Amino acid sequence: xxxxxxxxxxxxxxxxxxxxxxxxxxxxxxxxxxxxxxxxxxxxxxxxxxxxxxxxxxxxxxxxxxxxxxxxxxxxxxxxxxxxxxxxxxxxxxxxxxxxxxxxxxxxxxxxxxxxxxxxxxxxxxxxxxxxxxxxxxxxxxxxxxxxxxxxxxxxxxxxxxxxxxxxxxxxxxxxxxxxxxxxxxxxxxxxxxxxxxxxxxxxxxxxxxxxxxxxxxxxxxxxxxxxxxxxxxxxxxxxxxxxxxxxx
Amino acid sequence: xxxxxxxxxxxxxxxxxxxxxxxxxxxxxxxxxxxxxxxxxxxxxxxxxxxxxxxxxxxxxxxxxxxxxxxxxxxxxxxxxxxxxxxxxxxxxxxxxxxxxxxxxxxxxxxxxxxxxxxxxxxxxxxxxxxxxxxxxxxxxxxxxxxxxxxxxxxxxxxxxxxxxxxxxxxxxxxxxxxxxxxxxxxxxxxxxxxxxxxxxxxxxxxxxxxxxxxxxxxxxxxxxxxxxxxxxxxxxxxxxxxxxxxxx
DNA sequence: TGACCCGACATATCTATACATGTCTAGTTG
DNA sequence: CAACTAGACATGTATAGATATGTCGGGTCA
Numbered sequence: 042x043x044x045x046x047x048x049x050x051x052x053x054x055x056x057x058x059x060x061x062x063x064x065x066x067x068x069x070x071x072x073x074x075x076x077x078x079x080x081x082x083x084x085x086x087x088x089x090x091x092x093x094x095x096x097x098x099x100x101x102x103x104x105x106x107x108x109x110x111x112x113x114x115x116x117x118x119x120x121x122x123x124x125x126x127x128x129x130x131x132x133x134x135x136x137x138x139x140x141x142x143x144x145x146x147x148x149x150x151x152x153x154x155x156x157x158x159x160x161x162x163x164x165x166x167x168x169x170x171x172x173x174x175x176x177x178x179x180x181x182x183x184x185x186x187x188x189x190x191x192x193x194x195x196x197x198x199x200x201x202x203x204x205x206x207x208x209x210x211x212x213x214x215x216x217x218x219x220x221x222x223x224x225x226x227x228x229x230x231x232x233x234x235x236x237x238x239x240x241x242x243x244x245x246x247x248x249x250x251x252x253x254x255x256x257x258x259x260x261x262x263x264x265x266x267x268x269x270x271x272x273x274x275x276x277x278x279x280x281x282x283x284x285x286x287x288x289x290x
Numbered sequence: 291x292x293x294x295x296x297x298x299x300x301x302x303x304x305x306x307x308x309x310x311x312x313x314x315x316x317x318x319x320x321x322x323x324x325x326x327x328x329x330x331x332x333x334x335x336x337x338x339x340x341x342x343x344x345x346x347x348x349x350x351x352x353x354x355x356x357x358x359x360x361x362x363x364x365x366x367x368x369x370x371x372x373x374x375x376x377x378x379x380x381x382x383x384x385x386x387x388x389x390x391x392x393x394x395x396x397x398x399x400x401x402x403x404x405x406x407x408x409x410x411x412x413x414x415x416x417x418x419x420x421x422x423x424x425x426x427x428x429x430x431x432x433x434x435x436x437x438x439x440x441x442x443x444x445x446x447x448x449x450x451x452x453x454x455x456x457x458x459x460x461x462x463x464x465x466x467x468x469x470x471x472x473x474x475x476x477x478x479x480x481x482x483x484x485x486x487x488x489x490x491x492x493x494x495x496x497x498x499x500x501x502x503x504x505x506x507x508x509x510x511x512x513x514x515x516x517x518x519x520x521x522x523x524x525x526x527x528x529x530x531x532x533x534x535x536x537x538x539x
Numbered sequence: 540t541g542a543c544c545c546g547a548c549a550t551a552t553c554t555a556t557a558c559a560t561g562t563c564t565a566g567t568t569g
Numbered sequence: 570c571a572a573c574t575a576g577a578c579a580t581g582t583a584t585a586g587a588t589a590t591g592t593c594g595g596g597t598c599a
Contacts, residue, residue: 061582087549098584103551111360119550120592133510135384135482135533233384233535237486237504237528255486255504261382279486284384286482310552336579347554352581368580369562 062097066105069095071114074125085115085123135286137233137259140196140275144188153213156247157183160202160209171201172268180208185247193278195247201270230264235284244276254279311346315354318344320363323374334364334372384535386482386508389445389524393437402462405444405496406432409451409458420450421517429457434496442527444496450519479513484533493525503528 060068073079086094091102106123109115113129144151161181168175179199186194200208236258245253256279263271309317322328335343340351355372358364362378393400410430417424428448435443449457485507494502505528512520 063582089549100585101583104582106550117550118592119590120548122549122592133386133480133482135386135484135535137382137384137535231382231535231537233382233533235384235484235506235533237506237526239488239504255488257484257486257506277486284482284484286384286386286480288480312552338579349555350553353552355580366580367562368560369578371562371579 063101063104063108066091066095066097066102067109070105070109074114079125081125081127083125085125087122133286134288135284137284140186140194140277144186144193147188149188152187154185154187155182155213156185157181158209161199163199167199170262170269170272171199173201178202180205182208182213183247184213188281191278191281192248193282195244195276196273198271198273200272201268204265204270228263228265228270229267232262232264234260236260238276240276240279248276248278250278257282257284312350312353312357315340315344315346315351316358319354319358323363328374330374330376332374334374336371382535383537384533386533389435389443393435393442396437398437401436403434403436404431404462405434406430407458410448416448419511419518419521420448422450427451429454431457431462432496433462437530440527440530441497442531444493444525445522447520447522449521450517453514453519477512477514477519478516481511481513483509485509487525489525489528497525497527499527506531506533 070079070085079085085091085106088099088102088106091097092099095102106115106117110117113126115123116126117123141151159181161179163171163173163175163177163179165175167179168177171177171179180202181197181199183195183197185192186196202208205211237255238258239253240248240250240256241253244256248256257277259273259275259277261271261273261275262269319328319334328334334340334355337348337351337355340346341348344351355364355366359366362375364372365375366372390400408430410428412420412422412424412426412428414424416428417426420426420428429451430446430448432444432446434441435445451457454460486504487507488502489497489499489505490502493505497505506526508522508524508526510520510522510524511518
């Protein structure tokens with residue numbers, strides 16, 4: 042049995058690009074899994090068997106199976122066989138967009154105001170957070186991001202000088218969240234925590250809130266070389282900002 | 291010039307699996323891009339040129355380039371060539387974990403309490419949200435999720451009966467956020483919005499908060515067939531819950 | 540009995556070749 | 570000069586065959 046007629050098959054509808062054969066093989070396998078004919082954990086026919094079954098070459102079958110492996114549909118073990126994988130459990134993701142991109146893509150003007158920009162000595166809490174001795178030097182900044190003339194976000198950052206030597210002279214109108222890190226210092230791990238807080242008087246003033254309202258706060262820690270090199274606390278104007286995630290399974 | 295010696299090359303270190311040739315080709319290309327020898331937008335040597343340059347077959351080069359395309363390192367256009375792609379801009383993602391899984395994986399006991407479970411008639415706002423006529427039937431539930439004996443989340447959901455016919459008799463101790471949808475109704479699109487709010491008296495009572503505090507609120511809308519079929523509003527106990535994301539680039 | 544080896548079989552990779560399809564250019568033709 | 574066309578060249582797909590490597594079971598032998 043073959044799923045595919047000969048190479049010289051006339052195209053039924055010239056305007057429709059015929060599906061490539063390896064795609065047809067993928068569809069064949071996925072269909073059989075979806076109907077339950079091949080259940081989770083079952084072993085699929087071997088490549089050679091599929092070659093006989095479908096009338097295509099082994100490389101074509103192999104490509105189909107390799108892509109299905111990448112898609113998480115099957116798992117393969119050399120010398121053993123190919124098996125129907127556990128259905129991937131859906132992970133729902135929220136995209137943390139850069140505030141500047143967000144403002145610009147909504148058709149507004151993005152500006153920043155530097156409130157504080159200095160080098161400090163770490164107190165014991167900061168030293169602990171950065172895995173350094175108390176008294177270690179850290180760069181520190183407080184910046185307000187505006188949408189047109191409305192403050193949307195206050196960001197406070199602490200940065201290890203070693204990985205951002207020219208932090209104090211950077212162009213803070215740039216958007217990228219890791220703009221300050223030198224090129225060698227590629228982040229190895231980034232941790233985000235999102236809270237809801239009621240801001241204190243300083244942040245209320247910076248966000249021009251007449252009275253405190255619930256605000257989103259994002260804490261980001263960036264690791265390089267097993268150490269925290271940047272810690273940022275981003276407080277968003279409560280009723281004016283939300284995180285949005287939109288995805289298609 | 292070849293990057294690869296003959297097939298019968300003796301393995302220098304038998305315990306180290308030699309890298310496959312298509313992997314070596316990928317590394318060769320990536321290295322040249324990373325050093326800037328091939329800059330963004332530059333055209334790479336054609337497959338045939340790489341064959342000559344590297345001493346491997348075209349299929350091997352092709353596989354390397356196909357995988358680099360999937361990785362977003364290069365872009366290809368049939369009949370034109372292969373080009374160094376824009377470096378993918380980092381998107382930072384926050385995983386929205388299921389509350390029940392979260393509680394259990396932290397070693398606590400997860401229980402739920404059904405506060406409300408009924409069928410209602412949509413008012414004009416709800417009808418608008420679900421793309422239906424006012425007066426349409428909707429299932430409605432309010433459920434509190436507890437970590438041990440502490441309320442962590444209040445969820446309120448509205449569900450289109452057509453896609454969740456047995457919603458009212460479901461097992462609400464199950465965790466999956468789309469447990470209620472029938473198997474045919476695979477979500478096409480899911481939208482999440484995260485706010486910070488100050489909860490009203492009802493939610494404060496359900497979360498056993500003595501006085502209002504800033505809380506995270508997650509709104510989720512699920513589309514099937516171009517229509518909203520489920521809308522949920524999840525309010526998390528303010529100081530007791532945060533979203534955490536941790537990832538390696 | 541247990542350690543070892545070997546063969547059957549599975550996936551993984553690589554090659555050489557062929558043909559299909561998309562793009563662009565230079566030249567031709569009206 | 571514009572429109573068409575042939576050809577060069579790029580990627581995309583498919584094939585058959587060979588080799589490499591991992592797994593497992595059964596047979597052999599001390």
